[in-house]
């Protein structure tokens with residue numbers, strides 16, 4: 001990824017970060033699932049097909065589905081035999097689906113989170129230099145950053161948490177859920193069995209009764225040493241549960257957090273980042289199944305001596 005960014009900068013004078021992140025994300029997941037990696041410095045038909053499948057998967061999953069709202073419909077019309085297969089054991093198609101789900105869920109989420117984080121870092125030079133100072137203090141300006149180093153970087157983790165709060169990649173978690181029983185809420189309301197419910201995590205993470213200045217990008221809110229609070233973003237605190245919580249919590253949450261933290265640390269260590277004057281950073285959002293930057297991030301990345 002770093003070499004690709006350097007080369008695009010040399011050729012065009014600026015860099016569109018998203019496709020570099022998508023390539024790295026795909027390689028990461030394909031490496032974990034199939035032990036396979038692509039050489040992304042040249043065109044690769046397989047990798048392009050996979051990226052297109054991920055894009056299509058998100059569009060389909062986010063599309064309106066009558067069966068989510070009319071619980072009797074699948075009993076009458078169920079071409080994929082979903083109802084019948086509840087009773088069966090996992091077959092080969094199910095296993096393919098599980099592996100595909102990891103590729104599909106693990107690629108876009110990490111890409112988008114890293115893109116949002118870099119956009120905020122470009123807009124906030126003081127946050128960026130504080131992060132750079134932390135990275136340099138842990139590994140030096142040219143040291144290779146590993147997972148163990150990331151664990152020592154509390155400000156980096158705060159930057160990732162603040163990005164998850166400001167721009168949760170799955171703002172509606174998995175969109176629709178169907179309640180199987182009547183559920184009594186703590187405020188006295190009852191959600192009757194058979195209700196389709198959505199959790200709006202974006203609304204929770206922007207609620208001013210929960211967060212001070214929710215529209216401000218401020219990683220120190222998670223720095224205990226600076227008066228902030230350390231929140232477990234992996235489902236332990238519903239104020240900020242960008243991976244969901246409970247039985248259907250994201251199984252890739254630890255991998256996602258480590259991956260994105262490592263990418264951001266390496267990107268900040270390796271390049272000086274700045275905006276493109278003719279193409280400024282725009283934080284407008286577009287909601288697909290995930291929350292994307294409407295205008296993909298363009299930046300100027302000047303290599304430091306460690307690349």
Ligand code: HEM
Pocket residue numbers: 029101102103105106107109110113168169170173174175242243244245247248249250251252253255256257260
């Ligand atoms: C920063 C990165 C990531 C974010 C923000 C994220 C977020 C989410 C969210 C919000 C859900 C839905 C949870 C719910 O409905 O309660 C989910 C589900 C899921 N995620 Fe992730 N995810 C990330 C990375 C990954 C990775 C790296 C993988 C795979 C290796 C992965 C695999 C899955 C799978 C398989 C599900 C479906 C779980 C189920 O339905 O039971 N995710 N993720």
